[in-house]
Amino acid sequence: MNVASVLRENGYGTISAGFGEAWCYDLINNPLFTSYNSDNLRIQYDLEMGTASWTDENVRKVFEDVKAYGENGVFIDGVQGTSYDASIALFAQGVAAMLSTGSWDINAIRSQNPDLNFGFFVLPNSEDYCPMTTALGQSYAINADSPNVEEAMMFLEYLYSPEIAQLYAEATSQFSATAGVSVEDEGLNAVTELLATHDSFPGPNEYPTKTEFHDIVREALSKALAGGDIDQILADADAATVALRES
Numbered sequence: 001m002n003v004a005s006v007l008r009e010n011g012y013g014t015i016s017a018g019f020g021e022a023w024c025y026d027l028i029n030n031p032l033f034t035s036y037n038s039d040n041l042r043i044q045y046d047l048e049m050g051t052a053s054w055t056d057e058n059v060r061k062v063f064e065d066v067k068a069y070g071e072n073g074v075f076i077d078g079v080q081g082t083s084y085d086a087s088i089a090l091f092a093q094g095v096a097a098m099l100s101t102g103s104w105d106i107n108a109i110r111s112q113n114p115d116l117n118f119g120f121f122v123l124p125n126s127e128d129y130c131p132m133t134t135a136l137g138q139s140y141a142i143n144a145d146s147p148n149v150e151e152a153m154m155f156l157e158y159l160y161s162p163e164i165a166q167l168y169a170e171a172t173s174q175f176s177a178t179a180g181v182s183v184e185d186e187g188l189n190a191v192t193e194l195l196a197t198h199d200s201f202p203g204p205n206e207y208p209t210k211t212e213f214h215d216i217v218r219e220a221l222s223k224a225l226a227g228g229d230i231d232q233i234l235a236d237a238d239a240a241t242v243a244l245r246e247s
Contacts, residue, residue, distance in 0.1 A: 001072040007097050013076045016096035018084030019225070025218040027100045028069075028123065030133040030203030032062045035125040038201060044217065045207035050245060054238040063233060065125050066224040075100075080222065092116060104137070106187040107173050120190050122198055131199040135206070137174065216240045 004014040018024040036058040037043040043059070046052035052059070069075060076082070076096050091099035092112035099105070100123075109116060122130040140159075142152045158164055165178035173185055175192075182189070205214060220237040224230065 001068065001074055004072060004074045008073055013090065013096035014073060015075045015079075015098040015100055016082065016087040016090040017075055017079050017100035018082055018087040019075070019080045019222065020083045020086075022215065022218045022222075024084055024087070024100070025221045026203065026205050026214075027102070028066060029062075029217060029221055030135075030205055031123040031131070032065055032125055033059075033204040034131050034133050034201050035127065035129050036061050037204060038129070038131055038199065041201055041204050042207045044204045044213070045209070047241060048208045048210065048213045048244070050241070054234040054241070060230065060234065061126065063220060063224040063230050066221055067227060067230060068126070070225040070227050075225070080225065088112070091118075102135070103175070103188060103191045106185070110187075118187075120187070120194060122194060131201055132195060133203040134200055135203055210244060212244050213241065216244070 007014050017027065033043060034041065040046070043052055047054060047059070054060075076090065079087075082090070087096075087099060088101070088105060088108050089112060090096040092109050094113075094116070099109075103120075109118065122132055124130045140156060142149055142156070146152060159168070160178050162178055162180055165176045165181045166183075169176040169181055169183045170185075173183065173188065175188065176183075182192070205217070208214065216237050219240075220233050223233045223236075
């Protein structure tokens with residue numbers, strides 16, 4: 001919040017984000033829920049199932065932080081109407097000093113401004129515990145009933161061999177699941193350094209079973225960022241979750 005204040009005083013935009021598209025709320029949803037629930041990453045599943053309460057302190061803190069972001073201008077003006085693509089452009093053009101996103105957008109930023117000098121940090125919270133959250137981007141499986149199981153396994157062994165995994169990672173500017181593979185990309189290397197110095201977890205939004213529950217969380221975050229009453233936001237989210245379970 002102090003950084004945002006200094007930026008605004010000097011005429012700069014703060015954090016750009018595509019909150020005009022609901023899924024982008026997960027970019028604050030996951031790190032904040034993880035910060036306060038690192039001992040129970042299934043917290044959102046528990047909320048969905050009714051075995052955790054929306055009024056639990058470790059849930060309430062998430063929405064209090066987001067409300068504070070809104071009240072203190074942490075995000076750019078008009079952020080709740082900004083599209084995902086526009087949020088990237090605002091950062092790439094230097095209109096906003098920061099961008100809420102993940103490592104997958106490195107190439108998109110560079111394609112718009114190859115000379116932009118940028119780095120990475122992990123979203124902090126009010127208790128100064130900043131774990132990283134990760135999302136599975138790509139995976140493969142072999143059908144046990146396939147007539148070509150042996151050939152399929154050979155292909156996967158080829159695909160994940162160090163040499164080919166290195167080639168694939170460099171071509172796509174993405175992390176590789178193959179041990180020992182690194183890429184010549186300053187952006188990804190910077191993220192790798194953060195992974196080495198921070199706790200990292202899968203995002204809590206990976207656990208709920210219904211897409212409608214994601215909508216409930218995202219709407220609650222949107223209301224908090226807009227300055228809504230936290231008690232009412234949590235009560236509304238609880239009522240919507242109960243209705244979802246009963247439907």
